[in-house]
Amino acid sequence: MSASVRGRAWFERLTGTARPVGGLPPSVLAADTTVDGHAVRAVAVVPDRSARFARARNGEMGIDEGFGVAAAVNGTPAGSAILAIVDVPGQAFGIREEAVGLQRALAASTQAYIRARRGGHPVLTLVVGKAISGAFLAHGLQGGWIGALDDAEIEIHVMSEAAVARVTRMERDDLARVAREIPATARDIRTFATFGAVDRIFAVSDPDAPSDADVAEVTRAFAEVLRTPELARRNPIERLDAPGALHTRALARRVRDELQAQWDV
Amino acid sequence: MIETLTYEFVATQSVEHRSHVGVVASGNCEILLEPAADGRSAVVVRTSVNGFGGTWQAVLGRFFARNPVAVQIEINDFGATPAVVALRLEQALESAQ
Amino acid sequence: MNLAWNTRRRRKQERLARISGLVRDGRFAASDAATVLQELIEPGDRVCLEGDNQKQADFLSRALATLDPARVHDLHLLISVIGRPEHIALFERGIASQVDFSYSGPQSLRLAQQVADGRVRIGAIHTYLELFARYFVDLTPDIALIAADEADAAGNLYTGPNTEETPTIAEATAFRDGIVIVQVNRIVDRCTRVDIPGDWVDLVVVADKPYEIEPLFTRDPELIDDVQVLMAMLVLRGIYERHRVRSLNHGIGFDTAAIELILPTYGERLGLRGEVCTHWVLNPHPTLIPAIESGWVRSVHCYGGELGMERYVAARPDIFFTGRDGSLRSNRAFCQAAGLYATDLFIGSTLQIDRDANSSTATLGRIAGFGGAPNLGSDPRGRRHSSVPWLEMTSSDEEVRRGRKIVVQLVETFQESGVPTFVERLDAVELGRSAGLPLAPVMIYGDDVTHVVTEEGVAYLYRARDIDERRAALAAIAGVTKIGLGADEGRTQALRSSGVVAFPEDLGVRRNEANRTLLAARSVRDLVEWSGGLYDPPKRFRSW
Amino acid sequence: MTAPLLLTESFAERGARERARALLDPQSFRELIGPFERIASPYLAAQGVVPQSDDGTVVARGTIAGVRACVVATDGRFLGGSIGEIGGAKIAGALELARRDAQRGAPTRLVLALDTGGIRLQEANLGILAVSEICDAIVALRELMPVIAVIAGRVGVYGGLSLSTALCSEIIVSEGARVGLNGPDVVETESGIEEMDSSDRPLIWGVTGGRLRFRQGFASELVSDDVPAIRAAVERAFQAPNELGPLVAQAFPDPRLERDDFLRAMEIEL
Secondary structure: OOOOHHHHHHHHHHHHOEOOOOOOOOOOEEEEEEEEOOOEEEEEEEOOOOOOOHHOOOOOEEEHHHHHHHHHHHHHOOHHHHHHHHOOOEEEOHHHHHHHHHHHHHHHHHHHHHHHHHOOOOOOEEEEEEEEEHHHOOOOOOEEEEEOOOOOOOOOEEEHHHHHHHHOOOOOOHHHHHHOOOHOOOOOHHHOOOOOOOOOOOOOOOOOOOOOOHHHHHHHHHHHHOOHHHHHHOOOOHHHOOHHHHHHHHHHHHHHHHHHHHHHO | OOEEEEEEOOOEOOOOOEEEEEEEOOOEEEEEEOOOOOOEEEEEEEEOOOOOOHHHHHHHHHHHHHHOEEEEEEEEEEOOOOOHHHHHHHHHHHHHH | OOOOOOOOHHHHHHHHHHHHHHHHHHHHHHHHHHHHHHHHHHOOOOOEEOOOOOOEEEHHHHOOOOOHHHHHHOOOEEEEOOOHHHHHHHHHHHEEEEEEEEEEEHHHHHHHHHHHHOOOEEEEEOOOOHHHHHHHOOOOOOEEEEEEEOOOOOEEOOOOOOOHHHHHHHHHHHHOOOEEEEEEEEEEEOOOOOOEEEEHOOEEEEOOOOOOOOOOOOOOOOHHOOHHHHHHHHHHHHHHHHHHOOOOEOOOOHHHHHHHHHHHHHHHHHHOOEEEEOOEEEOOHHHHHHHHHHOOOOEEEEEOOOOOOOOHOOOOOOOOOOOOOOOOOOOOHHHHHHHEEEEOOEEOOOEEOOOOOOOOOOOOOOOOEEHHHHHHHHOOOOOOOOOOHHHHOOOOOOOOOOOOOOOEEOOOEHHHEHHHHHHOOOOOHHHHOOOOOOOOOOEHHHOOOEEEEOOOEEEHHHHHOOOHHHHHHHHHHHOHHHHHHHHHHHHHHHHHOOOOEEEEHHHHOOOOHHHHHOOOOOOOHHHHHHOOOOOOOOOOHOOO | OOHHHOOOOOOOOOOHHHHHHHHHOOOEEEOOOOOOOOOOOOHHHHHHOOOOOOOEEEEEEEEEEEEEEEEEEEEOOOHHHHHHHHHHHHHHHHHHHHHHHHHOOOOOOOEEOEOOEEEOOHHHHHHHHHHHHHHHHHHHHHHOOOOEEEEOOOOEEEOOHHHHHOOOOEEEOOOOOOEEOHHHHHHHHHHOOOOOOOOOOOHHHHHHHHHHHOOOOOOEEOOOHHHHHHHHHHHHHHHHOOOOOOOOOOOOOOOOOOOOHHHHHHOOOO
């Protein structure tokens, strides 16, 4: 796998000369910057060729990344918003990670985002690359406001296509056909957005090397959100009320309604 | 893909309750059984193993020949053998009586 | 006429002289194995290669397969189980051209191909006991390649819990001037116990690694399903309880494992402990542990051992046949004889059964054989001791009468994926024809079968008055197979009334009770717990 | 002759519904959105899979030790206990309602009896969204009262739900259960058989089994596969202090060690 450059590129363009937050593993970037006068701590997970866990060198969420992102988020200064820049090809697929307990490391960052958001920090997410599975759950999907680039390289799913093929015993062609027929199995950002979790899709000129205009547009959008910070403090359940979700997630809504109706006798 | 089969049988007896047994797991099936009123039984089978309509007919025919109960049955099948199906049917009926 | 009475002995001395330079104190080096075999073995020799059900003389078989076919060819291979790839390589490479055997499970497909290609001719597919018997008549080995755990300086051998057929092969070879070559795992000062005396042994080699052994008799209780529990209940009530079966042999399937596992639960409730299933002829099945621990079992004699059961068996010498060292002594020949003559019941499964209850596990394109089942699943006409179940199988009131062994076939009416078990004609018939065998490979002949059990009920075939009633009884429990659909409802009712057929309700077996909670152990972990930690299952069976 | 095993009531043997029933006080079981309401996945048939009428997830109300309770149980036998739109909404919805009850001063004890291989591939996008809601709802409920996870099935917990499990206040595991993020076959597919041989059962249980998770302090109780033992553990768990601090890394060996040396340093038997 060739390591993606996007996470770092967007992080650097969006944080500029801001001083990096120290004490984090090299694969976790964090810096305190400002957007339109609002304090923002940006956090990204990037490839680190010399990471001590061999299975977490291409930007995957591993042990150090999970606890590292958690530390970065937990250390957010009071009053500051958080920006998660997402380009994560997946969690680390390693036996050492499993033995140590990768679920706990990724729960650490998940919980950090949740508590930050529920504690009043606006949490924004910008998906600039892959957002796969446990890695996305642990870094990005707990954002109160989620934006994404409009780009074919962006992939959102729970498992690589090869692994899906193995587990479901379906051919790649069949998987592609199913993805067209059943949006729930698609891997592209536009389809994902129909479920109500994506608030904004940005058309950019070069996702790998964002232009000044690209950065300006994204920054403008952030500023808008931060002027109405409750937009970035929305809890995930509120996505069910997004206009798209009324239709695409009707079944989930119905289950909740039924549960509520039957909860007490 | 999934095959859906429907069957009807004449019934003379009734059951008290509805019942639910089994699970959609390999070699197994889920059965939902509900009382029906009109002296007829209706069965819907959904199965991932195609081409065994005759076997289903025979298994269900034998079950209703022994137990002419007026019920609606829904079977969600994942390759259960006739032995498993027959056992689950008996279990569903016993729970419903 | 110039008569010589010791040609075999002389030839043996000549052969051994050819390799004397490579042998020291009766041993040769592993690196010389191929050379030694090449010098000793002559074209056309009968070579008995120890390939047991479990234990394999794999070092020697690998060496044999590397020999130069220009020098060593047309061997007549004698082997219980054709189980390893290099066994087939012997035919592929032209080293052996004829084979007499019992079973070829894992290599059955490749064996059929070799036969079709004309590279090997099958003498016969035997039962184990039959093959061993022929070693003492017309198939005496010139060379025996066997495996043992330990050898001492005098060539005494310890063959461990998996002694299986090693002594039989060694005896047949050694006492008619064949050459006995043993691969051992190690040389010791003093054998743990002597299973084979050193003067039956000619040559010893320490193998490059311990012999291969497979845990063939471990059935994970997690994989037993409710239908198998139902059939186990039917067997217990409809056969064991009814006929008071004390001595018996079980096949190795999950359905017979289910019977073993409901003895301490369902059997206990029926008050059958001490009344049935007391004396067993059986490998040390882990699934028998709960019954042993609950006091059901008086004795178990074994064909072979089972990986992981060593410590448990050693700790239960009242039950198992064990040596002074404490470990199991198995012997396939004696155990097969015991199963034939001294047990009242055999029960096992099959893949196909026809309307006359002939059964076979043979499928097209494979030549598998049946191992011990045809022997155990047959009525020994030479039996002269009586027992209640044996006598119950016949109803003659004449002055001179005999009893009959109970032979049970236990099958679900359909296999997984909708394949019927009851068939119009066994695949074995076509298979026998296409492989040029003089006999269709029938595992158990219908006229030996006394009972057939399916999830539908029990057919008491021994009670049928004639062939027509027999077929009707079988059809009555054949479910919705083509044969079962041919059953006449009225006739079935009559057969139930006359006791030729019994449905679960006739036997007091409730289908709703048929579920896995009746199993005394529901996982391998449970078996370990039952054994008090003495059972040490192989890795592949561990899920904790 | 003593036969203690004959007296145990296996939890792992049961389906989800019977597990929920086993954890609730006798006779208190009441299922919500039961199978006869037939809210089943509409996405499976087109992918060649027969749906199950409860989608493999059971929600049951009742009492635990006399206190209002709700057990959510997933069935590892149906599609590996995978979580799709319906199962996910059942879990998240129950957590949200329990939080509402707690805010109203009439708390409902919530137990997640999970047995799942993770998010259902056939409904991937809906599953991942549901899991993000579940994680959020667990943390939100934990601010008010404990959330207990019981992992004692044949599958254990893998995938996204392993994160949710890690967020619970107390985690009860059995020896036969496993907790990991990536299933062994996924690790083998993605990283090769040298990394993980998915047929090596002792290795799998060694690195993800209940015994290790208990030794690591991830699980608070290691229970035998016995209903009364698990019920007792659940009651104890509701008494434990519900501290909601940050999850921080615990000590582990240098990951640059060779695989087997690393595992041995963790005292994992190979």
